[in-house]
Amino acid sequence: MEEQEATIRNPNPASPSDEAGPPDAASIWARMAWTHLDAVRRRVPLVQCITNLVSMDIAANVLLASGASPAMIHSINEIQDFTPKADALYINIGTLSAEWVPAMQAAAKAALEANRPWVLDPVAVSASSYRMEACLELVKLRPTVIRGNASEILALSSACRISGAKGVDSAHESFDALDAAKSLAKSSNAVVAVSGAVDFITDGDRIISCSNGVSMMQKITATGCAVTALIAAFVAIDPWNALKATASALAVFGLAGELGMEMASGPASLRMHMVDWLFRLNESTVATRVRLSERS
Numbered sequence: 179m180e181e182q183e184a185t186i187r188n189p190n191p192a193s194p195s196d197e198a199g200p201p202d203a204a205s206i207w208a209r210m211a212w213t214h215l216d217a218v219r220r221r222v223p224l225v226q227c228i229t230n231l232v233s234m235d236i237a238a239n240v241l242l243a244s245g246a247s248p249a250m251i252h253s254i255n256e257i258q259d260f261t262p263k264a265d266a267l268y269i270n271i272g273t274l275s276a277e278w279v280p281a282m283q284a285a286a287k288a289a290l291e292a293n294r295p296w297v298l299d300p301v302a303v304s305a306s307s308y309r310m311e312a313c314l315e316l317v318k319l320r321p322t323v324i325r326g327n328a329s330e331i332l333a334l335s336s337a338c339r340i341s342g343a344k345g346v347d348s349a350h351e352s353f354d355a356l357d358a359a360k361s362l363a364k365s366s367n368a369v370v371a372v373s374g375a376v377d378f379i380t381d382g383d384r385i386i387s388c389s390n391g392v393s394m395m396q397k398i399t400a401t402g403c404a405v406t407a408l409i410a411a412f413v414a415i416d417p418w419n420a421l422k423a424t425a426s427a428l429a430v431f432g433l434a435g436e437l438g439m440e441m442a443s444g445p446a447s448l449r450m451h452m453v454d455w456l457f458r459l460n461e462s463t464v465a466t467r468v469r470l471s472e473r474s
């Protein structure tokens with residue numbers, strides 16, 4: 179366990195005998211993504227998911243295929259016993275109901291008390307003031323990571339309704355939400371990830387961008403929810419480096435989408451092939467095809 183953690187903190191130590199010379203920044207990031215995926219497979223983190231009804235199947239299958247252990251447990255009566263046993267908690271407000279809000283809050287508090295990372299997906303946060311208020315209360319419970327599409331991050335960051343946002347889908351490009359993401363990261367103390375054609379991950383100071391993925395992923399419902407679940411698994415195995423773990427999860431997911439698209443004929447087969455590729459990804463594919471970089 180200690181050896182693995184050390185590897186994650188320093189995923190690519192320079193080797194003086196490396197004939198190819200020192201690795202470039204892109205390959206260091208890609209090797210980091212592999213180290214994270216490998217650690218998830220070895221350590222099989224238990225991820226408690228309180229997620230929407232649409233996403234339960236794909237989120238659980240994405241976690242399983244990647245090597246994590248999903249548990250879709252949302253009854254308030256089980257939080258006290260179960261949440262401290264989980265390695266990370268995932269909360270998603272997609273199909274919010276009055277009954278679930280107290281369970282979400284209790285789980286976030288239990289995760290904090292047990293020193294476990296927890297990850298928030300603010301699905302369609304601007305759809306209603308009820309949803310926005312519930313989400314703002316959750317943000318006060320110090321999520322480790324918040325991942326949303328551009329419209330959601332813009333809305334949450336300004337905590338007001340954004341005209342043009344259409345339900346659960348984004349009406350904005352991820353770059354439009356970059357300043358909002360930085361500001362939300364600073365005010366919430368969370369790592370904030372904005373997904374889109376390019377994903378941006380920030381802690382308020384550093385910004386990592388990820389250009390893996392294919393646009394067809396938007397045509398599968400709950401891909402955003404599923405990648406947020408995957409972020410929870412990656413943060414579970416590297417909680418002190420949530421920025422990097424989040425970037426790795428988005429890159430691995432996007433790469434599985436790219437490889438899946440080579441075999442798919444539409445959204446339904448992409449979903450299947452993407453899950454297969456999360457299971458099949460190997461070191462050389464991840465190390466050569468992940469596209470992460472840090473913006474200066």
Ligand SMILES: Nc1ncnc2c1ncn2[C@@H]1O[C@H](COP(=O)(O)OP(=O)(O)O)[C@@H](O)[C@H]1O
Nearest residue numbers: 327348373374375391392393395396401402405
């Ligand atoms: N135009 C795009 N090109 C490539 N990948 C994309 C594109 N749009 C979204 N993705 C990917 O799809 C996944 C879900 O992101 P997104 O659609 O923004 O979330 P949501 O489903 O919450 O709206 C992410 O992994 C993201 O990188």
Ligand SMILES: Cc1ncsc1CCOP(=O)(O)O
Nearest residue numbers: 230232272346400401402403
């Ligand atoms: C369609 C829908 N309605 C409520 S939650 C949900 C799924 C949203 O998934 P994603 O945010 O990944 O697009």
Ligand SMILES: [Mg+2]
Nearest residue numbers: 301327402403
């Ligand atoms: Mg979403």
